[in-house]
Amino acid sequence: MRRGKGLTALTLAVAGAVTLAACGTGSSGGSGTTAAAGGGVGTACASPTTVTFWQQKFEDYQQAWYKKYVDQFNSSQTCVKVDYKVVPADTWTQKLQAAQAAGNQPDVVTTNYGNIKPGVAQGQFAALDDYLPASALADIKPNVAPFVTEKGKHWGYPMLVEPSAVLYINSDMAKAAGLDPASPPKSWKDLVDWSTKLTSGNVKGITIASVATELGWSSWGLQYNSCGHFPITDDWASARATDSCFADVVNLYKTLYQNKLMPQNPKVGYTDAAPFESGEVAMMVNGSWALGAIKKDKPDLLAKTVVAALPTKDGGTGETTATLGGWTLTLDAKSKHPKEAAAFISYLAAGDPNIMADFFKQAGYSKYTTRTSVDKAIAANDPSTTQDANMKTISDDIVAHGIAEPVYPWDISLAMGTAIESGMKGTAPVDAALKTANDSINSTIQKQQLKGTAPQS
Amino acid sequence: MPTTQATTPRKRLGSVTAEVVEAGTPERRSSSANREERRTAYLMLAPMVVLLGIFVVWPLVYAFKQSMYQGNFYKAPVFVGLSFYKYVLTDPGFYQSLKVGGYYAVIVVPGGMLIALLLASFIKTLGARMASFMKTTVYLPTVVSAVIASVLFRLIYADQGLANWLLGVVNLGPKNFLGNASMVIPAVAVPGIWLGLGITTLIMLAGLLDIPESYLESAQLDGAGFLQRTWYITLPLLKNVLLYLFVTGLVAAFQEFLLPLLIANGGPVNASTTPNLYIFNQFRSATPYAMTFSITASLVLFIVLGTISALVFRLIKSEKAVDA
Numbered sequence: 001m002r003r004g005k006g007l008t009a010l011t012l013a014v015a016g017a018v019t020l021a022a023c024g025t026g027s028s029g030g031s032g033t034t035a036a037a038g039g040g041v042g043t044a045c046a047s048p049t050t051v052t053f054w055q056q057k058f059e060d061y062q063q064a065w066y067k068k069y070v071d072q073f074n075s076s077q078t079c080v081k082v083d084y085k086v087v088p089a090d091t092w093t094q095k096l097q098a099a100q101a102a103g104n105q106p107d108v109v110t111t112n113y114g115n116i117k118p119g120v121a122q123g124q125f126a127a128l129d130d131y132l133p134a135s136a137l138a139d140i141k142p143n144v145a146p147f148v149t150e151k152g153k154h155w156g157y158p159m160l161v162e163p164s165a166v167l168y169i170n171s172d173m174a175k176a177a178g179l180d181p182a183s184p185p186k187s188w189k190d191l192v193d194w195s196t197k198l199t200s201g202n203v204k205g206i207t208i209a210s211v212a213t214e215l216g217w218s219s220w221g222l223q224y225n226s227c228g229h230f231p232i233t234d235d236w237a238s239a240r241a242t243d244s245c246f247a248d249v250v251n252l253y254k255t256l257y258q259n260k261l262m263p264q265n266p267k268v269g270y271t272d273a274a275p276f277e278s279g280e281v282a283m284m285v286n287g288s289w290a291l292g293a294i295k296k297d298k299p300d301l302l303a304k305t306v307v308a309a310l311p312t313k314d315g316g317t318g319e320t321t322a323t324l325g326g327w328t329l330t331l332d333a334k335s336k337h338p339k340e341a342a343a344f345i346s347y348l349a350a351g352d353p354n355i356m357a358d359f360f361k362q363a364g365y366s367k368y369t370t371r372t373s374v375d376k377a378i379a380a381n382d383p384s385t386t387q388d389a390n391m392k393t394i395s396d397d398i399v400a401h402g403i404a405e406p407v408y409p410w411d412i413s414l415a416m417g418t419a420i421e422s423g424m425k426g427t428a429p430v431d432a433a434l435k436t437a438n439d440s441i442n443s444t445i446q447k448q449q450l451k452g453t454a455p456q457s
Numbered sequence: 458m459p460t461t462q463a464t465t466p467r468k469r470l471g472s473v474t475a476e477v478v479e480a481g482t483p484e485r486r487s488s489s490a491n492r493e494e495r496r497t498a499y500l501m502l503a504p505m506v507v508l509l510g511i512f513v514v515w516p517l518v519y520a521f522k523q524s525m526y527q528g529n530f531y532k533a534p535v536f537v538g539l540s541f542y543k544y545v546l547t548d549p550g551f552y553q554s555l556k557v558g559g560y561y562a563v564i565v566v567p568g569g570m571l572i573a574l575l576l577a578s579f580i581k582t583l584g585a586r587m588a589s590f591m592k593t594t595v596y597l598p599t600v601v602s603a604v605i606a607s608v609l610f611r612l613i614y615a616d617q618g619l620a621n622w623l624l625g626v627v628n629l630g631p632k633n634f635l636g637n638a639s640m641v642i643p644a645v646a647v648p649g650i651w652l653g654l655g656i657t658t659l660i661m662l663a664g665l666l667d668i669p670e671s672y673l674e675s676a677q678l679d680g681a682g683f684l685q686r687t688w689y690i691t692l693p694l695l696k697n698v699l700l701y702l703f704v705t706g707l708v709a710a711f712q713e714f715l716l717p718l719l720i721a722n723g724g725p726v727n728a729s730t731t732p733n734l735y736i737f738n739q740f741r742s743a744t745p746y747a748m749t750f751s752i753t754a755s756l757v758l759f760i761v762l763g764t765i766s767a768l769v770f771r772l773i774k775s776e777k778a779v780d781a
Contacts (some may be wrong), residue, residue, distance in 0.1 A: 094741035100530035101748065117548040122745050123531040191705050202617060210636070211724055219578075257636075264633040267505065333531055410743045427638040447544060448745060 131342030156328030216417030
């Protein structure tokens with residue numbers, strides 16, 4: 001789909017994120033950007049225009065960060081008042097769909113990269129080019145810009161990039177099992193061996209996604225690593241989920257699950273680092289954000305945590321094992337106050353780089369920037385960020401080889417997630433599960449008339 | 458208000474009423490009285506008909522119309538005719554959800570009714586004070602929110618939860634309750650039965666207390682044992698209560714979605730995705746036709762449930778009790 005192209009772009013990303021080299025076209029965000037940066041919105045009005053902003057619930061520090069800067073925006077001027085609401089992730093879609101059905105959808109929402117292009121196809125977003133200053137758009141790093149660009153316009157303002165799959169190892173437990181955390185598992189076979197050796201009594205060797213909705217997106221990197229492509233042809237004309245390389249992916253999960261090397265009924269979802277933090281598991285596959293969670297929740301565990309790239313199928317290095325996810329702010333196509341809503345987006349994500357720099361600081365630098373000016377602000381405010389060994393591993397070994405999230409409709413990813421869950425839990429033989437996914441993908445292609453609609457950017 | 462007598466013209470000799478004189482022939486009088494009566498009946502039915510029209514009939518008609526238009530909330534809807542009915546009826550997920558709903562109902566309804574009958578029979582034998590204590594105890598789960606019950610049972614079924622601890626004590630564990638496709642529905646059915654037990658037991662008890670004691674006493678004198686009394690007297694006289702509980706329970710169980718959603722999130726691999734949960738998942742999936750698909754699936758489910766209810770009523774006719 002995006003082989004080669006993604007790698008080059010992301011190598012650039014790391015160069016930007018870690019060495020802080022100015023790989024963009026320079027910044028003009030500067031500090032002291034006000035709400036007026038939205039263009040045409042003043043700072044003093046008789047009565048403010050209310051715009052609604054829904055944020056999907058993330059880690060606690062994120063809610064605190066959003067609240068702080070929404071309040072700051074509201075008190076910085078009297079023309080726009082942001083009505084801010086946090087919506088839990090598992091109820092997000094139905095709440096949003098219900099609001100859209102009732103015609104009272106929020107003006108601004110947090111949208112992940114994977115939903116930008118399908119949303120554009122559905123006419124869900126308004127282009128930001130008409131409302132944001134050109135300098136704010138030019139500040140976006142060139143490797144991130146394609147994630148939010150379609151038909152030559154920007155449909156969301158990118159806030160962060162984060163790899164969706166990273167391997168975390170509890171070095172104390174590894175040493176106790178006679179393993180060397182300094183040379184983490186390289187191949188899928190190694191991963192199974194490590195998990196087997198690290199499983200004892202109630203402590204499981206590893207925790208990894210185990211339900212379709214989470215497998216759907218967290219296994220993208222492994223799918224790509226195993227096959228070099230996703231389970232649909234590049235022109236979205238037909239499914240190709242029955243390739244044997246996808247069976248290898250399912251079998252990896254199946255081995256971990258059937259051999260009870262992972263929790264059978266996990267108490268929390270994939271994105272939660274709690275089982276690793278409490279010592280219920282010795283290894284964890286999770287996004288880079290888990291590093292931020294460990295820093296916040298259990299700082300003493302940090303010294304015992306070793307981060308590594310998720311192993312590749314055959315043990316090769318420098319291959320893709322994770323996709324780069326992340327979040328943007330989007331403006332609703334039906335917003336009654338697009339100018340005012342865009343002023344808020346401009347303030348929060350595209351304005352003073354210190355605002356976003358504070359976000360990355362709160363995240364314990366477990367996420368990556370999307371703007372050149374923010375890199376500069378971080379370098380100026382907190383030069384120690386480049387010293388962290390785990391951060392360096394994520395940048396050099398994972399982000400550098402990561403690829404963008406696939407932009408085909410989510411149904412296709414969910415079909416694959418269902419196949420993996422089905423195979424791993426033994427509700428169907430692996431080949432049959434993949435055949436079902438293949439049929440389901442073809443049915444989606446037919447129902448949504450996807451053939452030939454793959455974005456070309 | 459006219460009485461029913463007015464429908465048959467009274468022809469009492471020598472007592473022709475003023476009504477008849479005014480209205481002409483008795484036949485004409487009767488038809489005008491009929492009209493009057495019908496008008497009254499319609500007037501009294503009107504509020505209900507209007508409410509049903511606004512809240513049931515019109516939404517149904519509107520839903521049917523919507524099911525023929527594909528569209529999201531941002532683009533003009535496109536007329537697609539009955540394509541979505543084809544999509545729903547050819548979707549293996551829909552049939553799988555009907556199977557799951559049926560399986561859940563088959564466990565929960567008879568299971569719940571049997572336990573409720575035993576409990577009610579037991580409570581009936583107790584003294585007044587003990588009976589009221591038991592009634593309160595049995596009714597308690599009813600006021601527990603299904604959400605709280607789901608969270609509780611999720612913890613109970615966890616790898617190191619109470620259920621596996623108990624199984625461990627008798628050397629049978631651990632079992633993967635929620636990750637195993639064949640165990641998940643029975644696992645979800647347990648809180649399903651527990652939550653419904655209170656009301657079912659109290660209704661059952663009311664039915665039992667309605668059975669005249671003399672029937673049971675005379676049967677006992679004739680030498681009938683407990684099982685015979687239950688089979689030949691109690692159950693036939695409880696028939697209407699049982700029928701009511703069976704039909705309402707079946708439809709409710711078939712439509713259950715909160716417990717499987719919160720306990721197992723419909724998993725593993727849709728093994729606990731009941732019809733309503735399937736529709737809910739379709740609605741909240743980020744597909745461009747989520748709305749149309751879920752509306753169509755709801756209409757199809759409406760027909761399925763209506764058919765099941767009609768069949769049950771046909772098969773088991775309710776009758777008046779012998780002494781009613």
